[in-house]
Amino acid sequence: MTTTDYNKNMGFYVDMQRCIGCHSCEMACAECETNGQESMIHIHYVDRKHTIQTTVQVCMHCDDPVCANVCPADAITKDTFGVVQSANTARCIGCSNCVMACPFGVPNKKEEAELMMKCNMCYDRTSAGLKPMCATVCPSGALFYGTLEEIEEKRPHSTPVNKFIFGDQEVKTKVNIMMPKGSKELKVH
Amino acid sequence: MAKLPVNDELIIEKFGPHKQYTPKDGFKGVSEPDKLVKTHCCYCGMQCGIQLKVKDNKVVGFEPWKEFPFNEGRLCPKGVQRYLQNNHPDRLLSPMKRVEGVGFEPIEWEEAMNKTVSEIQRIQSTYGNDSFAMLSGVSLTNEKSYMIGKFARVALKTKNLDYNGRLCMVSAGGGNKKAFGLDRASNNWTDLKHAEVIIVTGANVSETFPTLTYPIWEARDNGAKLIVIDPRIIPLARTADLHLALRPGTDSALYGAMLKVLFDNDWIDREFIEEHTSGFEDTLASVQDHTLEWAENITGVPAEKIYKAAEMWGKAKTSFLLHARGIEHHTKGVDNVVGCINLVLATGRIGKPYCGYATITGQGNGQGGREHGHKCDQLPGNRDIENPEHRKYISSVWGIDEKDLPGKGFSAWEIIEAIHRGEIRGLLSICFNPLVSLPNNNYVRAALEKLEFYVTIDFFLSETGRHADIVLPGSLHEEEDGTVTTAEGRVVRINQAITSPGKARKDSDIIKELARRLGAGDKFSFENNEAIFNELRVASKGGTADYYGITYEKIEKNMGVFWPCPSLDHPGTPRLWEDRKFKTPDGKAHFNPAPYKLSTEMTDEEYPIILTTGRVVSQYLSGCQTRRIGKLVDQYPEPLMEIHPKLARQYNITDGNLIKVSTRRGELTLPANVVETIREDTIFIPYHWGGKHSANMLTIGALDPVSKIPEFKVCACKIEDTGIKAQDSQLSDAFQSFDN
Numbered sequence: 040m041t042t043t044d045y046n047k048n049m050g051f052y053v054d055m056q057r058c059i060g061c062h063s064c065e066m067a068c069a070e071c072e073t074n075g076q077e078s079m080i081h082i083h084y085v086d087r088k089h090t091i092q093t094t095v096q097v098c099m100h101c102d103d104p105v106c107a108n109v110c111p112a113d114a115i116t117k118d119t120f121g122v123v124q125s126a127n128t129a130r131c132i133g134c135s136n137c138v139m140a141c142p143f144g145v146p147n148k149k150e151e152a153e154l155m156m157k158c159n160m161c162y163d164r165t166s167a168g169l170k171p172m173c174a175t176v177c178p179s180g181a182l183f184y185g186t187l188e189e190i191e192e193k194r195p196h197s198t199p200v201n202k203f204i205f206g207d208q209e210v211k212t213k214v215n216i217m218m219p220k221g222s223k224e225l226k227v228h
Numbered sequence: 229m230a231k232l233p234v235n236d237e238l239i240i241e242k243f244g245p246h247k248q249y250t251p252k253d254g255f256k257g258v259s260e261p262d263k264l265v266k267t268h269c270c271y272c273g274m275q276c277g278i279q280l281k282v283k284d285n286k287v288v289g290f291e292p293w294k295e296f297p298f299n300e301g302r303l304c305p306k307g308v309q310r311y312l313q314n315n316h317p318d319r320l321l322s323p324m325k326r327v328e329g330v331g332f333e334p335i336e337w338e339e340a341m342n343k344t345v346s347e348i349q350r351i352q353s354t355y356g357n358d359s360f361a362m363l364s365g366v367s368l369t370n371e372k373s374y375m376i377g378k379f380a381r382v383a384l385k386t387k388n389l390d391y392n393g394r395l396c397m398v399s400a401g402g403g404n405k406k407a408f409g410l411d412r413a414s415n416n417w418t419d420l421k422h423a424e425v426i427i428v429t430g431a432n433v434s435e436t437f438p439t440l441t442y443p444i445w446e447a448r449d450n451g452a453k454l455i456v457i458d459p460r461i462i463p464l465a466r467t468a469d470l471h472l473a474l475r476p477g478t479d480s481a482l483y484g485a486m487l488k489v490l491f492d493n494d495w496i497d498r499e500f501i502e503e504h505t506s507g508f509e510d511t512l513a514s515v516q517d518h519t520l521e522w523a524e525n526i527t528g529v530p531a532e533k534i535y536k537a538a539e540m541w542g543k544a545k546t547s548f549l550l551h552a553r554g555i556e557h558h559t560k561g562v563d564n565v566v567g568c569i570n571l572v573l574a575t576g577r578i579g580k581p582y583c584g585y586a587t588i589t590g591q592g593n594g595q596g597g598r599e600h601g602h603k604c605d606q607l608p609g610n611r612d613i614e615n616p617e618h619r620k621y622i623s624s625v626w627g628i629d630e631k632d633l634p635g636k637g638f639s640a641w642e643i644i645e646a647i648h649r650g651e652i653r654g655l656l657s658i659c660f661n662p663l664v665s666l667p668n669n670n671y672v673r674a675a676l677e678k679l680e681f682y683v684t685i686d687f688f689l690s691e692t693g694r695h696a697d698i699v700l701p702g703s704l705h706e707e708e709d710g711t712v713t714t715a716e717g718r719v720v721r722i723n724q725a726i727t728s729p730g731k732a733r734k735d736s737d738i739i740k741e742l743a744r745r746l747g748a749g750d751k752f753s754f755e756n757n758e759a760i761f762n763e764l765r766v767a768s769k770g771g772t773a774d775y776y777g778i779t780y781e782k783i784e785k786n787m788g789v790f791w792p793c794p795s796l797d798h799p800g801t802p803r804l805w806e807d808r809k810f811k812t813p814d815g816k817a818h819f820n821p822a823p824y825k826l827s828t829e830m831t832d833e834e835y836p837i838i839l840t841t842g843r844v845v846s847q848y849l850s851g852c853q854t855r856r857i858g859k860l861v862d863q864y865p866e867p868l869m870e871i872h873p874k875l876a877r878q879y880n881i882t883d884g885n886l887i888k889v890s891t892r893r894g895e896l897t898l899p900a901n902v903v904e905t906i907r908e909d910t911i912f913i914p915y916h917w918g919g920k921h922s923a924n925m926l927t928i929g930a931l932d933p934v935s936k937i938p939e940f941k942v943c944a945c946k947i948e949d950t951g952i953k954a955q956d957s958q959l960s961d962a963f964q965s966f967d968n
Binding site: 060061062063070092176196 | 249250254258259289290292294299301302303304305307308309434435438439441442445446449461462463464465466467845846859863873883901902903904905
């Protein structure tokens with residue numbers, strides 16, 4: 040019998056300061072056999088004219104995932120480990136509600152497949168006790184998967200933040216963004 | 229030998245580069261491979277550990293190797309995709325000969341070998357042994373490097389052997405030897421993450437050695453200050469404490485001014501200088517006129533920033549200095565390197581915990597490849613080919629008479645010049661693509677067209693290989709056992725994962741067979757590659773690069789062994805100079821004056837802009853390997869020209885338009901990427917492409933007098949907007965500054 044080895048103490052941490060825009064995470068993500076060679080994580084330049092800064096766009100795995108809430112086909116679910124799973128291919132109708140609703144701009148609709156696709160935190164690996172491929176290969180440490188204690192020890196000048204303020208709305212997520220020490224929330228204007 | 233047998237388009241159609249992506253359904257068996265083979269990435273000098281998934285004698289994927297101590301599973305995009313080189317449709321599977329008007333036709337090994345050996349013998353009997361030259365690459369393992377050095381001198385009997393490390397870090401080697409008498413990074417990267425201050429100068433670490441950013445960020449977590457010296461705001465510079473955007477070609481002026489500040493403020497280690505160094509007074513005297521104001525005028529870096537950098541460096545208790553091609557690819561590359569080393573020696577921060585200095589080798593075996601004798605002036609163990617004692621020892625190991633051992637030959641660029649002069653008539657190359665990687669491509673192409681016979685050993689048909697008379701299909705990284713030496717100086721194991729497909733053979737077997745046919749088979753009767761390594765160990769014994777105590781078993785057990793390792797019970801040497809016994813004749817570390825000199829080609833009215841070249845993260849060197857991997861190509865499909873908005877406005881250049889860039893050697897048309905992350909007087913073009921996209925069409929074949937490295941990093945150019953918008957196919961991620 041196959042059993043899962045999912046460790047709930049493990050968290051996902053993104054440190055944008057360290058991102059070097061190399062796309063290694065994208066390439067590694069696409070290697071997952073379940074992704075059909077599509078990457079579920081995306082790297083973007085913020086404003087290449089003015090800066091070399093890049094950002095990592097990964098599913099934040101919200102506590103109360105609005106993508107799932109607005110899904111008319113009930114294709115998106117959050118499991119008992121807090122992972123918001125990718126759309127169930129048998130149910131997804133490709134309506135793009137989730138794409139429009141997500142405050143982080145994460146889900147992508149693959150037009151050719153009429154299907155929403157997004158990161159499921161490498162469930163095939165994390166449920167077997169491994170780390171997500173993107174966080175494993177990230178050459179600069181911009182992505183980290185481990186315990187809160189580990190990240191606090193590794194990054195003494197930063198604080199993980201998983202509370203986001205969008206106007207009047209507060210969104211809590213399973214994924215953390217590394218912010219300057221003492222930060223409690225991240226306001227998105 | 230002549231021009232291409234057919235035009236480029238027809239050759240490309242048949243031999244690529246074609247883009248390979250993983251099939252939609254993945255390679256068969258990727259989830260259940262037959263085996264996982266622990267080895268290393270085939271690209272840069274970090275040599276990250278990786279596990280290859282093998283199914284049915286094919287590499288079908290990878291799994292991170294988390295236990296390997298340097299990268300702990302981390303990989304850059306090239307590392308992630310490197311497995312796709314295997315089973316690639318462009319792979320050369322049979323020997324071939326050129327057929328005029330047709331291209332290349334497969335032939336049997338016997339015919340290929342007969343033709344190769346008869347042409348070697350014809351040319352050498354007509355024009356002398358040295359008229360046949362050899363060029364090799366440092367993507368090759370230590371075993372192959374060693375064997376090629378021996379092959380050229382013992383079987384081919386030519387003095388004209390050089391390698392593509394000549395385009396990499398030979399200036400660093402020259403500087404290291406002057407200062408320390410030994411050519412290796414002083415420390416392993418573990419010291420880096422504990423240093424109080426780090427200088428990264430002329431090294432786009434984040435794009436060329438991405439996994440090395442990790443220990444630098446770790447150092448930042450530990451409170452380290454970071455100083456980046458580079459004409460561009462490279463990704464690593466974005467969060468640096470100081471970024472000094474100096475004018476290309478002015479590095480030594482900056483270091484000289486910093487040295488003067490260190491002395492003037494007494495931020496130097498007088499005890500270390502007195503007891504363990506020589507040459508300080510002369511060096512200090514050489515920078516007395518290097519005032520901050522003078523340096524600001526030369527480098528374009530504000531005086532206060534130079535002072536601040538010197539203060540950060542001077543006041544620290546521990547430090548690490550890293551450099552790469554940015555300071556080495558100059559006609560004064562060696563001066564730049566010793567200028568850096570002067571800063572390290574002045575503060576006495578070497579040979580101590582958390583203190584170090586390193587050049588970062590670009591090619592996979594850039595370190596080992598410069599130790600085993602396939603340089604034109606070198607014998608194994610980093611020995612000098614003109615030193616009678618060194619010659620005598622190696623002759624005894626090789627079983628030849630010393631008088632039969634050729635002397636110093638031409639360097640890579642000098643070989644091209646000698647072909648033009650008619651002194652060299654035949655060429656054998658292995659894993660070297662000079663038509664893309666040497667400067668002044670048009671001049672290199674003209675040289676290839678003058679050769680009477682050219683044979684190449686490679687696994688893909690490179691731009692240079694297209695000019696060959698005979699093509700011998702060699703082996704991929706994963707098809708042979710061996711070792712490489714990382715930029716840290718750590719000797720690691722390359723494990724064979726599969727056997728070569730089709731009629732392709734191991735490089736080492738090809739060399740052995742050529743040697744046999746040239747009458748030197750008894751000197752190349754190695755049973756396997758471990759036997760080659762064991763002879764290398766003996767040949768290196770007593771040399772500065774002493775591998776004698778390193779064995780395959782020891783490497784496997786320890787996941788790498790640092791040289792020097794002079795005896796079997798020696799643990800290896802991760803940190804050099806703890807004993808303060810430098811390898812110079814007087815046993816001291818040497819300060820060397822590094823006076824500022826002009827670059828060969830300065831800007832003028834006709835060519836008013838500085839051109840500098842470099843790399844991007846998704847491509848590797850001449851691109852022969854990476855331009856065949858779909859996602860890496862898509863990430864950055866063609867070169868583009870980075871230009872500052874102010875300079876762009878001056879020339880009415882529109883973002884995304886095709887720009888004609890001209891130098892005295894050629895012209896190139898490519899899209900403009902208007903970005904504020906580059907100096908206003910400089911444009912940047914990456915060099916990984918050939919033909920009409922080759923940045924090295926523009927660069928200059930001027931050499932450093934000591935290292936013979938070409939001046940890739942500075943030449944004068946002019947630019948002109950064609951008014952034509954670049955096609956969408958050229959617009960990838962890298963073009964995201966565009967308005968459209």
